[in-house]
Amino acid sequence: MMAGASAATMPGPATAPDDVADAAASVTDRDATRQARMQGVGARPGTLRPSANALPPRLFLFSYDQTGYEEAEYRSYDELLQRFRSQPERRHWIDVRGYGDVALMERIMLDFELHPLQMEDVIGDYQRAKVEVFGDNRLFLVSRMTEFTARLEIDDDQLSIFTGPNYVLSFQDDYEDCLDSVRQRIRSGFSQIKQRPPLYLAYALTDVVLDHYYPTMAAIGDYIEELENIIIRDRASKRLLARILQIKKDIVRFRRLVYPERDKILELLRLHDEVVPEEIKVFFRDCYDHAIQAMDLSESYRESVSSLIDLYMSDQSNRMNEVMKVLTMISAIFIPLSFVAGLYGMNFARERPGGGINHLNMPELYNPWGYPTVLLIMAAIAGGMLIYFFRKGWFRN
Amino acid sequence: MMAGASAATMPGPATAPDDVADAAASVTDRDATRQARMQGVGARPGTLRPSANALPPRLFLFSYDQTGYEEAEYRSYDELLQRFRSQPERRHWIDVRGYGDVALMERIMLDFELHPLQMEDVIGDYQRAKVEVFGDNRLFLVSRMTEFTARLEIDDDQLSIFTGPNYVLSFQDDYEDCLDSVRQRIRSGFSQIKQRPPLYLAYALTDVVLDHYYPTMAAIGDYIEELENIIIRDRASKRLLARILQIKKDIVRFRRLVYPERDKILELLRLHDEVVPEEIKVFFRDCYDHAIQAMDLSESYRESVSSLIDLYMSDQSNRMNEVMKVLTMISAIFIPLSFVAGLYGMNFARERPGGGINHLNMPELYNPWGYPTVLLIMAAIAGGMLIYFFRKGWFRN
Amino acid sequence: MMAGASAATMPGPATAPDDVADAAASVTDRDATRQARMQGVGARPGTLRPSANALPPRLFLFSYDQTGYEEAEYRSYDELLQRFRSQPERRHWIDVRGYGDVALMERIMLDFELHPLQMEDVIGDYQRAKVEVFGDNRLFLVSRMTEFTARLEIDDDQLSIFTGPNYVLSFQDDYEDCLDSVRQRIRSGFSQIKQRPPLYLAYALTDVVLDHYYPTMAAIGDYIEELENIIIRDRASKRLLARILQIKKDIVRFRRLVYPERDKILELLRLHDEVVPEEIKVFFRDCYDHAIQAMDLSESYRESVSSLIDLYMSDQSNRMNEVMKVLTMISAIFIPLSFVAGLYGMNFARERPGGGINHLNMPELYNPWGYPTVLLIMAAIAGGMLIYFFRKGWFRN
Amino acid sequence: MMAGASAATMPGPATAPDDVADAAASVTDRDATRQARMQGVGARPGTLRPSANALPPRLFLFSYDQTGYEEAEYRSYDELLQRFRSQPERRHWIDVRGYGDVALMERIMLDFELHPLQMEDVIGDYQRAKVEVFGDNRLFLVSRMTEFTARLEIDDDQLSIFTGPNYVLSFQDDYEDCLDSVRQRIRSGFSQIKQRPPLYLAYALTDVVLDHYYPTMAAIGDYIEELENIIIRDRASKRLLARILQIKKDIVRFRRLVYPERDKILELLRLHDEVVPEEIKVFFRDCYDHAIQAMDLSESYRESVSSLIDLYMSDQSNRMNEVMKVLTMISAIFIPLSFVAGLYGMNFARERPGGGINHLNMPELYNPWGYPTVLLIMAAIAGGMLIYFFRKGWFRN
Amino acid sequence: MMAGASAATMPGPATAPDDVADAAASVTDRDATRQARMQGVGARPGTLRPSANALPPRLFLFSYDQTGYEEAEYRSYDELLQRFRSQPERRHWIDVRGYGDVALMERIMLDFELHPLQMEDVIGDYQRAKVEVFGDNRLFLVSRMTEFTARLEIDDDQLSIFTGPNYVLSFQDDYEDCLDSVRQRIRSGFSQIKQRPPLYLAYALTDVVLDHYYPTMAAIGDYIEELENIIIRDRASKRLLARILQIKKDIVRFRRLVYPERDKILELLRLHDEVVPEEIKVFFRDCYDHAIQAMDLSESYRESVSSLIDLYMSDQSNRMNEVMKVLTMISAIFIPLSFVAGLYGMNFARERPGGGINHLNMPELYNPWGYPTVLLIMAAIAGGMLIYFFRKGWFRN
Numbered sequence A, B, C, D, E: 001m002m003a004g005a006s007a008a009t010m011p012g013p014a015t016a017p018d019d020v021a022d023a024a025a026s027v028t029d030r031d032a033t034r035q036a037r038m039q040g041v042g043a044r045p046g047t048l049r050p051s052a053n054a055l056p057p058r059l060f061l062f063s064y065d066q067t068g069y070e071e072a073e074y075r076s077y078d079e080l081l082q083r084f085r086s087q088p089e090r091r092h093w094i095d096v097r098g099y100g101d102v103a104l105m106e107r108i109m110l111d112f113e114l115h116p117l118q119m120e121d122v123i124g125d126y127q128r129a130k131v132e133v134f135g136d137n138r139l140f141l142v143s144r145m146t147e148f149t150a151r152l153e154i155d156d157d158q159l160s161i162f163t164g165p166n167y168v169l170s171f172q173d174d175y176e177d178c179l180d181s182v183r184q185r186i187r188s189g190f191s192q193i194k195q196r197p198p199l200y201l202a203y204a205l206t207d208v209v210l211d212h213y214y215p216t217m218a219a220i221g222d223y224i225e226e227l228e229n230i231i232i233r234d235r236a237s238k239r240l241l242a243r244i245l246q247i248k249k250d251i252v253r254f255r256r257l258v259y260p261e262r263d264k265i266l267e268l269l270r271l272h273d274e275v276v277p278e279e280i281k282v283f284f285r286d287c288y289d290h291a292i293q294a295m296d297l298s299e300s301y302r303e304s305v306s307s308l309i310d311l312y313m314s315d316q317s318n319r320m321n322e323v324m325k326v327l328t329m330i331s332a333i334f335i336p337l338s339f340v341a342g343l344y345g346m347n348f349a350r351e352r353p354g355g356g357i358n359h360l361n362m363p364e365l366y367n368p369w370g371y372p373t374v375l376l377i378m379a380a381i382a383g384g385m386l387i388y389f390f391r392k393g394w395f396r397n
């Protein structure tokens, strides 16, 4: 399918019922990664082996120069290639989504002179953020896009970017992504992206991925606060601890995503000015600040989760304390009373078997005020205990 | 508004009912930061987007040379600029408070040749301390001013400083700040600030921000001691743990503020002498000592809070112990007594149904000294138990 | 035994009933290591002292060039050496399994110009991953091959690799290994291994060892999840904690294996291009990514195990809580009831010994509705308690 | 006051009733530091502001050369200065104790060409160990002198040393210090100090400060052992934990003192040989070993305190366990007995209201052996329980 | 005493009843170190002050060349020196054991041109491992020899080695050491030591000290496993925790021994080839591997001990759980039964005082099946409870 200027009004993906496909891909992401990783054991380096549920590739081409742009999805790679090659004076963003066609991947690899190990990294989908310089001052950039899912897990997808003299070639395994704001900026009348070399587009993509770390972290932060409130207001349960430990896992995972991101940018900033010119480095330096901020945030959440666990453990102990207090108060009040009652339930006999009176055997029982007196004594004991516990503060929580 | 020598007697901000505004800004600081951060997701780099409750900018100009100074607040930026430009031989401190006017911010950016990414950092208000060299040996310095609020939280605001050949341009988002001592020093007859290049003023501002870390830390230290005393003297409650964990968060946050401050100064000290001359580096070296001291303090408080949590947990366990002791002592004393009472409450019959005496069935009941003897035995049991517990030290706390 | 082209169809080891031998070696691995380590105390450096249960060496030779290959096991070292030397234009993989023959080891050492300290490292079998450059740009590479055994322990074996101008010489102490996929790749029609220098084969062996870290880690990961489910669904036991701590030990051990692996590759990447040419470094860079991933995984599992211990401790506390609740509920219901029963079991006498009625002594006993009323009061107390506990949520888990 | 050779026999400070003053200064040390720190907030850099309870300065001069020495305390700075200047060929130690006279401090600063920031560091009294090179290869050395006080706290005082061509100028805020052994060495007939440049005296002072870390650490070590014995032999109390946490704070504080000490010496060792000649570096290298040892010791004590907390927590849990055992044993023995007694306290009637016998209603009560049998059963129950608990080991501690 | 070839058959120390002396020295090692450290406070650097129980020195000389060797103990230092000096073409190992003679130590110091600070390090006996280059490319090497004593503590002694052009001079404070295997190797016919420069002997001594770390660590490892088994099979006691914490201290101490050892070797490997020739560096590189392995082991044991503490704490909690279960089960069974018994022990009267029957007052008591029915009810309650607890798994451990 060929798309002209009219296509430029088309904001989303053109044709695909891919929402379902995307969800499916997302659910099995982790198993897929593991599966891919296990299949690769012992394989020849550079083997292209997409996971079983890899989506069929969709191909998008954005072509632009300072005066305008053109945007379309292509059904065939040949069409796209032809269109791309017919406009050598323009800049292009070739945007491949889905790895489910090995033959196509190999063609792209050869046409754009990628190393098989790089293509393996793309399709493997579990590469941490990195930068590699290859060929004629070209860059291979890997970023990881994050999302905090409804299932309270961080879903991360790989964005692989290759720069070329007049193009950026990007790969990802889902049809939907967090890059729409960049597309929108190209579509808008004036954009830095149209004014600058393709490396700037690579920067813009990296920057937007980093920007999306904040909503992810904010969602985690909100969730931590929610858990904190549950513990303070309600009661802690084993299920709650499991959720706390799950969010801890998420944060640990996020840290493992964001630290390499910082290292990547640092390495990029140290590259020779011929590879990354100073005018672009200024922008990556800004990215570096963002990466550091994201790391700071993740460290901060880490501390919060550890505090949460302390709070949980303390609450658990607190509740035990309360249980024990109930037991102790009831026992302390009624056990002495029961003793008194038991005392006057004894059967010591007033009358001697052989006649005569045992005056010392429980004379209280025959006193006209015996029972009321005992009741009063019992009330005094109970009252004394209550006062004792009140003074100890056992009635306060 | 134009201000001459007479204005020099004016110590605070001239005209604004800004106390209320400032409080409002302060309360929503955190949400504002999050909001600003979220709005920025996917935005073009260098986008100026102040938070919704940013205050309208107030503009102050301090002009001085070795012989005198002039100080005024300006209603219009044009007036300020004109006054600034009309005295090229003097040194100036342009002091902008509040970011609520994007157009003005953009004008300042262009007039003072700032990079849009720098202005974005200024307005974003969540940039950690850093130093950047730009233009013709100019510096962009970011510091974070701290305050320990009545709500027991660290409030931090950003101070952004740009140096120029004969001026310092500073930005902050509140009308009130911790920089008054510097203003007072300029106003005083003789001051180093008047004798030295603008970079010295930048140093003085950085130094005073660092100085203000100490009252913040002292407040935290006092609060930790207060909590410690509460645990040792009173009783620990779940609410108390929540407060301990809150102060832990504050300390963690303070550390994240002060570490970049140290790194910033270190980086600054490593800059070429053309950018920061040796005579100024001497002063920043003193700042470095202060930053290290602040870090030391924060590490020390971190340990204190961790000890506090240990103490809290132990106290919790201690109180459980006490509850159990009460239960155990009461049970240990009365349960045996109740048994004895129960024993003599049994109904074994002395007389056989068919006549005759069961001499073995509870003869104690018919003994004239039966009851007193049992009472004595009970007293002995209770006394024995009390002695046992006393010896075990259960009556001591 | 001489092997020609026909041998090329022989995929596994040719002749040995070595499964049993291998299992035996495996079981005593750890003791053997300790024993070897202890025997070596005070010994002359470079002493070759295989452990007591070292297997008799088996000798394999793979010879290949771009047009074909030949593969055989040799009964005698002389035959192997002769065959190896008769084909100087081909490339060879001399694959020695088992160290049980010191004389043979010394011959190989001399023939292939290895340093006695290197041979000691080979036979010692407890050397962490490392790389050494020796002789004429030759490399000595040590890797550790891992396996997660049925006894839930990591079994690790040493793979020692020496490169030479036209050969790779490898040593290991078991007959079976994880290198079959490399052998298969040589056997297959077209292989990079046949096209490239021997160093590439050394890389391929290193890579396949690293690849096998993933199944090991995956097994550990599965096991952690299984333990997590046991704690959440079932009940924690002391035995379970022992298993958790065992898996923690495994992870700690794995980390100690994989960190040197990364350092080794990093050191290798920093070697001069004459020692490791750039075309091979590209491949080791890929290995580096794998090593980092393995480290990330092990760190992540470490955190998971630490969470598991938290969960276990909390569960233990939870179960105590439940026990206490049962005790408290039963006590709180029946102790007051028992008191009431005891109260009306007292024997205060209605009739005065000297005649006359003590109207105040337990008139309830003579009330026609006395007993039913008391039963109702008891029911009310029990019901009240139950409602209280229900409201406190003690019936929920 | 002028002092000649006769003064050389005077070992301590000449005239002052300073023991009291020193104690007072010591008690308020911490508050003074905080106060000084707070007063300095916002002050002009280089402001000299001694704390409110700073002692009036006492001035000592040691003058020596290879043939003899002279030692005296001076009432007036002018006299001291005159004496110092009149012997340019000798070496001098100007020893200032107490900062309570700002005017004097400023005079010294000007006369000896110190930077105001340095004098601020001296008087501030909270500077961590550091070395600065200034002027003509002069050194500014700050050390912290420690003492473990009777109140179980580390008291640390600052020793500030400035070197000059033929003198060492030192400052401290107390009249008493740990430097007497150095003074004694100068007084003794032959001393390296008299043979070598002033820098050697600076070394000797630094070395003796470092040496005094050992008694401090030894006192802490003894105290830790004492606490350990208390926990193991006696019983842990909340007060004990407070003491453990106090000693933990001390150790943390000591670490913060000694780490900068090591860094200072390391920095000094890296200075150019013109500043610190190799013959002196040999001695500072020895100091470096001492600093490392002190760090090692402090790390070791840190571990010990952490073990102490574990031990305390476990002891607390142990004591709870014991309390529970007492409760359980008493309950387990008497509750069943009470039940049996209660059983035979029931009033089931043998005689039917309407006449006739209920042969099934508690015939035991009428059995002539009823009571003895029940007593035996009770003894059997109690004995069984005791055996059960003995077997479970509950009687052992 | 002069010793010729006949002395060469003498394997142990010649004359001393030093076993007792050695044991004594060993027992008081720690106090001696502390004492030495404390005496040195404030002393002139380079002061030689052996501890009070230092043994009288014993002097051994090993002289060898490629053709033979000679070995003897000398009663007098002069004899030894004369023999040493009379064979300038041979290589010598001067082996001094015991520091108890300051005058002798000073003579050796002067004769062999050692620095007083070095001799102080030797005699101080608390120097961590280090290497120093001095004089004419001479080395001063300090190692720490370890032993795991029967009292379950690590005993460490210092081995100080000085190299010279044709000799190695070593010092240690005990008569017995772990260096006999090196002596044996010199005695044996062919030895590398005889072929190579004295530095190789220094290496051999360092290597054998490192080798002896393994038995020490193995003993610790065995002990950890033993403790683990005690906790899992038997019961944890406070004494056991004290032992765990003791072994933790040992491991911490071992780490502090072995880390400097690695640093020492690393520093040595970085020395110029003129100081340590490449042919010797090969051997020290092997030592480096050993040091790293020892560090790995110590880290691994550290983790094991931390797991052990977790296990202990959990076991303690487990036992509390069991105690509570016993209490709860007995209470839950008998408290309801006691209530029922108490119920039927109430004295509600069937007959009204004024005549007539209270039919509602405890008619059960008069029912002919009353007692058996109540017994059945009681049995049902007890059985129900037992089933409930069985189902909850409380009878399983």
Ligand SMILES: [Mg+2]
Binding pocket: A026, A155, A157, A174
């Ligand atoms: Mg996705």
Ligand SMILES: [Mg+2]
Binding pocket: A025, A026, A029, A155, A156, A157, A174
């Ligand atoms: Mg995904």
Ligand SMILES: [Mg+2]
Binding pocket: A040, A041, A042, A043, A044, A045, C207, C208, C211
């Ligand atoms: Mg592979």
Ligand SMILES: [Mg+2]
Binding pocket: A045, A046, C207, C286, C287, C290
């Ligand atoms: Mg691979």
Ligand SMILES: [Mg+2]
Binding pocket: A029, A125, A156, A157, A158, A173, A174
């Ligand atoms: Mg994916």
Ligand SMILES: [Mg+2]
Binding pocket: A286, A289, B117, B120, B121
């Ligand atoms: Mg920025």
Ligand SMILES: [Mg+2]
Binding pocket: B026, B155, B157, B174
């Ligand atoms: Mg504010």
Ligand SMILES: [Mg+2]
Binding pocket: B025, B026, B029, B155, B156, B157, B174
């Ligand atoms: Mg604010």
Ligand SMILES: [Mg+2]
Binding pocket: A207, A208, A211, B040, B041, B042, B043, B044, B045
């Ligand atoms: Mg952005």
Ligand SMILES: [Mg+2]
Binding pocket: A207, A286, A287, A290, B045, B046
């Ligand atoms: Mg940005």
Ligand SMILES: [Mg+2]
Binding pocket: B029, B125, B156, B157, B158, B173, B174
């Ligand atoms: Mg703000």
Ligand SMILES: [Mg+2]
Binding pocket: B286, B289, D117, D120, D121
């Ligand atoms: Mg200072």
Ligand SMILES: [Mg+2]
Binding pocket: C026, C155, C157, C174
């Ligand atoms: Mg194996």
Ligand SMILES: [Mg+2]
Binding pocket: C025, C026, C029, C155, C156, C157, C174
């Ligand atoms: Mg094995």
Ligand SMILES: [Mg+2]
Binding pocket: C040, C041, C042, C043, C044, C045, E207, E208, E211
């Ligand atoms: Mg050895």
Ligand SMILES: [Mg+2]
Binding pocket: C045, C046, E207, E286, E287, E290
């Ligand atoms: Mg060795």
